[in-house]
Amino acid sequence: MILTAEPSQDYLGLDTVIDGDHPQVAGLGAELRAAHRDDHEFARAAFEYVRDEVAHSFDVGDPRVSVTASETLENRVGLCFAKSHLLAALLRGQGIPAALCYQRLTDDGSSHVVHGLVAIKLDGRWHRQDPRGNTGGIDARFSVTGERLAWPVRPELGERDDPRLHATPLPSVITTLRSTDDILRLRNGGLPGDF
Template identity: 60%
Template sequence: MSLDPYLAGDEVVQADHPAVRAAATALRGGRDETGFARVAFEFVRDEVRHSVDAGDPRVTVTAAEVLEQRVGLCYAKSHLLAAVLRAEGVPAGLCYQRLATGDGGFVLHGLVAVHLDGRWHRQDPRGNKPGVDAQFSLAGPRLAFTVDPAAGECDYEPVFATPDPGVLAALRSTTDVLALCAAGLPASLSGH
């Protein structure tokens, strides 16, 4: 499998955007790929607030928007992390979990996979809070949420080069991301 698609930028995962490239260069410093991936992950996890945690209704979709506004849902934060990694030549893709909402429904949760040491490693830049402790790890996932197959939850196995079209459509359908969350985020993959 070619990793070229996981190094390329697009209109959402903007690896070639000047602001994204500048941030990636600053985060890279003199670090090797693993050190850079860890610092990039921690930057997005800790310095970009999760919209719901922050109570911030602004809608961000593209990597540059997330970087500029320092806020976004899990999907948007994943777009930024993938773009920053790609900007410095580290293959990164997008992946998803299907999580139960507790009221009989489901929600799609966005993650990033980074390709290091010859394989993919899932990372969750969602942002930590009480009860959520996502960490950078190459020794097995340390994600914000552990899926419960008995509850209908799952980790979607594929690593995608581009965001799910249903996620993009949902984000672009609103001017208030908190209202979108209340109305219901995508519950499953749509276009891959």
């Protein structure tokens, strides 16, 4: 898949959601960077931290709502979107361009949900990474030689990748996450269905 970046977007920018300047997020980024000076190794360490140390809300049945990078780090739990916000913030805070990406996926082909990922720019190329978390046969891994995402897209079921690289989260994602005080209520029909 060819990813399309918008030249006007700043993939190093921080904002109220990708809040890499928050003291705890910045501190974790600096700690990981101190242990991994090479950009590739730092990006891998940040990815593995978010994938493995921050639980996916649905996997662990945790109702807390995490939206921003700092909320996700504080709660140590979030949906794929929140985990992607944290990974992007860690990377951007340490000078590595990161974009938000999305997939449209389904369990049964009758209804679809948007899934959040991150693209990292290393050596002049973008590489999509999925920090969702591994469970139940999911085996997402950091890779710059070929995608190792949680789920491959199945076009025959109406699934598709969004080839655009987003500097900021989709408004529908933020609206959905902010619309509830129990993230588990979004499990059946509450998540955005398209991008």
